[in-house]
Amino acid sequence: MTARFNHTIIASTDPAEMADFYRELLEADDAPAWGPFRNLQIADGVLLQFAAPPIDFPPQHYAYLLDDEHFDRAYALITGQGREHWADPRRTLPGEINHEHDGRGVYLLDPSGHYLELITRACL
Template sequence: MTAHFDHTIIASLDPAEMASFYLDLLEADEAPSWGPFQNVQIGGGVLLQFATPPTEFPPQHYAYLLDDAHFGRAYAKLVQAGRDHWADPQRSRPGAMNHEHGGRGVYLLDPSGHYLELITRSYL
């Protein structure tokens, strides 16, 4: 395998708010921002770039693999903030986490309405 994921642009209603949200929840690192982009960096050097697109955008799905301790901190933040979250992508199990694939997982919406999945075990 020679390809590695480098960066993505995430459509944002408020790029600064999105960068702040991801910095806190994912315990990301600050990264230099330029032009229309508010940037943060996550594990593996992956750059998340938040920008407002010129037109409306459909929500996307982004899954993040966290270690157990990080997941615990992130989940505690969700609960403490009273943020809606679900154990399943269909949102039929509100206020809960799942224990699938030998780990823990939770689904939530970010400030721009994208579907986030936080998991402690990869599906592979």
């Protein structure tokens, strides 16, 4: 396989707020902004672009694989900010994490209402 993930546009009610949120949570690097896009770069050169779309948008699901130390920092940030979070995608286990795939995981909502999943072990 030669295909690799390069970038995605994440629909945002406030692109600047979203970029700030993801930068802190994912410890991402700033990338040059252009046009309507606020941009961040994560591992492997993947670009996250935040923009306000011209139409209403449904919530999406984004999962990020973190190492154990990053997960600890992210979870401390989530709890320190008093953000709602869940151990499961159906949001029936509030304030908890899961231990799926011999790792840890947590679900939360970003400022635009998208579902985020932070995991320490890949699902594969």
